[in-house]
Amino acid sequence: MxxxxxxxxxxxxxxxxxxxxxxxxxxxxxxxxxxxxxxxxxxxxxxxxxxxxxxxxxxxxxxxxxxxxxxxxxTTTKINEEVVKTYMDQLGNMANGDNLRLLDIAMRLPDALKTDKADxxxxxxxxxxxxxxxxxxxxxxxxTEEGKVLEKDFITRISSLQELLEEVKKMDVERIGTIRERLEKAVADLKVELDKNRFEQELIYYLEKYDITEEKVRLKNHLDYFSSTLTSADSNGKKLGFISQEIGREINTIGSKANFAPMQQLVVQMKDELEKIKEQMLNVL
CATH class of the missing domain: 3.30.230 (Ribosomal Protein S5; domain 2)
Structure with missing residues (x-):
């Protein structure tokens, strides 16, 4: 908790x-x-x-x-009678005045009060x-009560990230197909003779650079780890902060590899949810 x-x-x-x-x-x-x-x-x-x-x-x-x-x-503060009397005598010698007036002035002067240091x-x-x-x-x-409010918010945000990740997974097949079609069309527009086998090899190599299978797996693991850490006996704010950083890395990598506008829109939504988590994370013990 x-x-x-x-x-x-x-x-x-x-x-x-x-x-x-x-x-x-x-x-x-x-x-x-x-x-x-x-x-x-x-x-x-x-x-x-x-x-x-x-x-x-x-x-x-x-x-x-x-x-x-x-x-x-x-009380530990007492009037320093000897000092106050000396002040009043000196003031009386300097100027005429009633005793109450002289006492008022004397009490304002240094050392008029003394404080005994009590054990x-x-x-x-x-x-x-x-x-x-x-x-x-x-x-x-x-x-703890404030932590419960934060925990509910984190659960909502992590759930939203998991849903967005599922959409990314569903969209991934369409994305690869679209990228392949775009590349084939671009080559066809060049109107040059190509070795089909060599072109297929280069195409596969190119598509592998855009593969996000590992990122999807790691992101899911980080989201699950975040959720399990939320329910641990201790409050692990720093640990949750580290997990949030790892979640951010995977989301950024998916965004950089996407090369597909609809998926990049999902990535923007994921970043928005993560940013809200990070803001709240600053207050977690």
Whole structure:
């Protein structure tokens, strides 16, 4: 089953004095491109959190946000009283003013506030890990649902390519006959004496260059392989991309060998279907 690289997951938990929120968004990317926004006191845990995310999401442009909102009396930021008093004394010496005005100015000056670096609470960190896992579960469910939509589209496109291939097979007999008649007419118009046996040999050699039997067989195999890969247990976006390239090569070769307008029209339709597959393939995990 395939997964999309587009997804969103969010989980919130309320602790006695804090609310912890984790949001994860992902878009398509060739590799894992992870952008993390976390509080400064949890920076030392960033690598661990990144590893958890990488193991779950594997690929995509991922935005991860950890938000901790204080809802109680707990705070790590305090007023630096000695510094503020010194500022107010100096301001009072320089100009007259009421204390509230001086305090307002003093609080804006450097070092008026100090932040104590709080040690990481291990129980709180365990809670954050659990919240992260739940958010990852939500985004993976989102990705799976998006993947089902992509899978339906791929099945439709591959089915269309198989139908067009069957039309190519039916048309191939007529194509060879038409090319042969065209060549025989061209030679007849020259009105020259030819060795019939030699002409037949050259004609067969010429027609062999336009033979697409191998291309038809390989194209069918690639289409079948694409369909079976869609139903595999893992999401194989890169593998499906490689198979799409092989499908494109066979279609291009059939087009270059066709030398027959009705078949070339079918090839154009096949290219159109394949292009739509490739566009969607960019979003497959």
């Amino acid at each position: 395939i997964q999309s690289m587009t997804g969103f997951g969010k989980h919130v938990i309320q602790l006695p004095s804090k609310k912890i929120t984790i949001e994860i968004k992902s878009l398509n990317s060739k590799n894992l491109d992870l952008n993390a926004r976390i509080p400064s006191n949890y920076r030392e845990k960033e690598l661990e959190l990144r590893k958890i995310i990488a193991n779950s999401l594997l690929r995509g442009k991922v935005d991860f946000g950890l938000y901790i909102e204080l809802t109680g009396n707990e 990481i609470d291990e129980e709180e960190y365990k809670t954050i890990q659990e919240v992260l896992k739940k958010a990852l579960s939500e985004i993976n469910i989102f990705r």
